[in-house]
Amino acid sequence: MSDEVFEQQRGRMFGIAYRMLGTVTDAEEVLQDAWLRWQGVDHATVANPTGFLVTTVTNLCLNQLTSARARRETYIGEWLPEPVLTSRPGPLEVVAEREEVSYALLTVLERLTPPERAAYVLREAFGYSHREVAELIGTTEVNARQLHARARKHVAGEDTRSQPVDPKHWQTLVNRFLAAAHRGDLEGLTELLAADVVSRSDGGGVVTAARNPVVGADRVARYLLGSLTKFGTDVEFIFAEANGEPVMLASDPTGVRAVCFITFTADRIATLDLAMNPAKLRTVERQLTVA
Template sequence: MEDSFERERGRMFAIAYRMLGTVTDAEEVLQDAWLRWQGVDQSTVTNPTGFLVKTVTNLCLNQLTSARARRETYVGEWLPEPVLTNRPGPLDVVSEREEVSFALLTLLERLSPPERAAYVLREAFGYSHREVAELIGTSEANARQLHARARKHVAVEEPRNEPVDRTHWQELVSRFLAAAHQGDLEGLTELLTADVVSRSDGGGKVSAARLPVVGADKVARYLLGSLVKFGADVEFGFTEANGEPALLATDPTGVRAVCFVTFSRDLISSLDLAMNPDKLHTVERQLTMA
C-alpha cells in the first residue's frame, strides 16, 4: 500500500499545482499528505487513490484560504510560478501538461477556493460532479453549481487571443526583441495592440511595476526601461513553459525572468513577466538537470 502514494504522486502534484499556482506550495501539500497517509491504517483504506486525492484537495482548500490572505499583502502583481515543460521536472508527464497554461492559472486565482477546486477536478481530471462533491465535501448539486459558476467566470474573463503556431510565434517575438534592443520606441509600439497589458511579478524582491501597465505607448516605454534595468549581460532565449512558448531571460547570475507573450492579429496583446526570484527556483533547477 505504501506504493500507492508514489503511484499517485504525479496526479496529486498536478492537482495541487493547478489549485495553488506555485511549485513550493504544491510540494508542501504533498508533504502534508504523505504525513497523513502515514498516520492512517492503510489496510483499511479501500480506495487509496480517492483517499489521497481527497486529502490533497482539502489541504489545497485550506492552503488557498491562507494564501488569499497572504496575497492581499503581496507586493505588486501576483503571478503563478512557471514550470519548464521542455525539460525534466514536475510536469514532465505529457498528460500532466494539459490545462496548465500560465494564463489559465492566473485566471483561476480570481475564483473562490471551492470554485477553483470544482473547476480543476472537473476540467483537468474529468471527475464527475458526484465525485467532485465527495472530494470537496459538498452535495452533488452544489458541486455542479460551483463548476458552472467557475466555467462562466473563465469564459467571460479568458483572454481572447488568437492561436499562433510556434514558428510564427518565434518570428513575431524576434521582431519584438529586435525593436526593444534597438531602443526603437515607435517600432515597438507598432507591434503592440492598443489595449495591450503588461503584468510583472517582482514580489518586492526585484524592480517591477506594481500595477498592470496598459496601452501601447505606456507598455513600450515600460519595456524599454525594463530592458535597461536588466543590463547588457541579459540574454533572451526561447523555451517552453506551462505547455506554451515562452521567453527566458538569463544573465551570468542565473534566470532573471520568464515571459509569456500572447498575440491578437500578429500584435502583442499581453505580456506576463515572472520575475520574483522565489518563483524562478524551479526553472533554475530544471536548467541544471540533464
C-alpha cells in the same frame, strides 16, 4: 507497498495541487503534508487509497488557499502563478493536459473562490464526475454542480484558451520585438504592440517591477525599454516552453531573471506576463540544470 501507492499517485496529486495553488512550492508542501497523513493511517482500513490521497490533497489545498489569499492581500505588486517548463523533465509530466495549466487559465483561477477552483480543477483537468467532486470536497452533488457551473462561466468570460501557436512564427515576432527594443526604437516597438496591450510584472517586492498592470501601446513600450535598460547588457534571451506555451527566458550569469509569456493578436503583442520574483524562478532554474 504504502510508499508505492503514494508514488503512483504523486503526479495526479501534484497536478491537482499546482492547479489549485498556482505555485510549485505550495504544491510540494501539500504533498509533504499528505505523505505525513498517509503514513499516519492504518492502510489496511483504507478501501480506496487513491480516493483517500486525492481527498487529502484537495482538502489541504482548500485550507492552504484560505491562508494564501490572506498572504496575497499583502503581496507587493501583481501576483502571477509560478511558471514550470513543459519542454524539460519536471513536475508537470502530462503534456496532454497542458491546456489546463496554461498561464492565462491559472491566473483566472485565482479569482475564483476556493471551492469553485477545486470543482473546476477536479472536473475539467481530471475528469471527476460531479458526484465524485462532491465527495472529494465534502459537499452535495447539487452544490458541486453549481460550483463547477459558476467557475466555468467565469473562466469562459476570460480569454484563457490560447489559439494554436506556431512556435517558429511566434519566435519571429518576438525577435522583431527584441530587435526594436535593443535599438531603443520606441516608435518601432510601439508599432508591434496592440493598442490595448497589457503588461503585468511579478517582482514580489524583491526585484524592481511595475506594481500595477501597464496598459496601452505607448506606456508599455516605454516601460519595456526602461526594464531592458535595467537588465543590463549581459542578459541572454532564450526560447523555451512553459505551461504548454512558448516563452522567452531572460538570464544572465546570476541565473534566470524572468520568464516572459507573450501572446499575439494579428501579429501584435496583446499581453506580456513577466514572472520576475526569484522565488518563482527556482523551479525553472532547477529544470534547466537537468540534462
